[in-house]
Amino acid sequence: MEGERKMNEIRPSFLRGFLALTYRELKKWLNDPIMIVMLILQPLIWMGLLGKSINIQGLFSAENIEIPSEIILPGIATIPPSQGFIILNGTYLSRIFEDIGSKIMQSIFGVEDYFSFMSIGMISMIVVMTTMFSGISIVWDRRLGFLDKVISTPVSRAAIIFSKIANSTLRAIFQASVILALAYLLGLRISNTFTIMNILGIYLAIFLMSAGLSSIFIAFSIRSTRVERPMQLINLIMMPLIFSSNIFFPTELMPNWLQAVVNINPITYLTDAIRQLTIMEINVQALIIDFIYLSIFATILTVIGIVLSWYYLTK
């Protein structure tokens, strides 16, 4: 009789377990001021270094090129006082040159300044990095016995996996928000199609990317007893994944074989979606394609990842 009372009291639910485990993850990093500083510092450094050091629009800036104050061209002019010469004013010439520069920037990068282009690329890069690295925490959970404790309780196995995915995703979204805010302060130029609602779109895109990537990564990490394994995997795939995307440079100017790779890389779609939602004018059709691609990517990887982790946790 007493036993029955006890049994009724224990109602493990997916939601309870999921929230408790996610809360634990959040608490772990929110409790840790150094971690928060790192989370903010990391994108700042990347953005400062890459976004500002690769000053592409500087190439087209008159400041960096010596333009004489007057250029005299032979020709026939009908306006006095000059006879037989056209005199062009240097400042006017600089303006023409910069105008052309902007046009080139616009046509290549879709925006007039490389910093804006790059900062959004940084968001993608940080999302990918953070997602991968936070998946490693499950190796620690396993090594320190925490995972064993959790799976000896009746909590839903799915709650364990989903809480890890949620943790990766929330971190990625947090860092993306930090970069966006910092970039704005550092001179990111927002397009005229930007509204506050676009931020939700950005978060959705990041969520899709992060959920897919972290699921597969958690499935891999959960099998490793040593942190080195997932680290090696990250080292192996991270840079190629990032460079074979449109993070640093637009796809159109790449050689064909590379374009083919870039066009299947989900990071390309993430970056494009966020750029459209922030610094470029929205091209509805392209944006829809981005989201469809990201959704397919997320669905496939999440399903594979969850099935693999599930198999491990219940074996």
Added chain:
Amino acid sequence: MKVIEAENLTKIFNKSLIAVDHISFSVYEGEIFGFLGPNGAGKTTTINMLITLLKPTEGRASVLGFDVVKQANEVRKVIGVVPQEFTADEDLTAYENIMLCASLYGIPSNIAKDRAMELLKLVELIDFKDKRVETFSGGMRRRLELACGLINRPRILFLDEPTLGLDVQTRAAIWDYIKLLKEEYNMTIFMTTHYLEEADVLCDRIAIIDHGKIIKIGKPSQLKDSLGGDIITITISGNEDITDVIKEIKNVKEVRKENSTYRVKVENGEIVAPLIIEAIRKRNYIVTRLSLTKPTLNEVYLECTGRAFRDGNDSEDFKFKRLHLWRARGK
């Protein structure tokens, strides 16, 4: 009532390492059942199969009638687990750790809050409830693990080496908690240990396990009695031979005389000794010395395996310390 039943339970790792080798045993309601064996004997592996962390390679086991493989989730609801390692989250406080466990069991939060406080009081961590676990000593961590293992009011508590690496005082304190759980809450406790003394003091019944096999099973006193009983050594004044007088007494098995000293092998020495004294007095002899030696589990173990049990296994303690050093550095 049988609450745990194992039949031919077997675990083979990597298709070759037989960690647990066809063991069968039952645990009855309300008893403290101990698995005693040296490091690597297969104790943790057995516990892990019973608490549904590992699937048996062969054989079956049930806990409160629930099959550990087919009804794993039912088993998980009714048991409490205190693992060999410290598993609490170091970055959270003691209270947060307990509440996390409560949520994993789906215990409604108002009940969980009361119970967490009650358990923290029980294990005397209430003053440290808002301190992060990383600041805790080994004994405090073990007590916290115990509290976490009790959050769902389990009917059966599994304790894997509950005093491993603890100092003598803390060990005694843990023993007190375990006894309290049995006496106050009538909890069934399944524990493993490689300390002979611990098994002897705490357990109602012991299974001696070595190389994955159960060698002997029974009450500590029975196991010791099976060696042939206690030894009473008696010295009397005078040189008369009283061997026959002693032999007549009930439960005396063997008497050997050396001058005026007799070595008497008996069952239940503490009951027989007064009888012997009385019998000798009746014949008007005076007992000048008497000592009673009880066989220890060590001798039982020696008899079963042909080798001495290394009590307080050093290599295990060392491994344990190293693990903690590693953990401290690993963060």
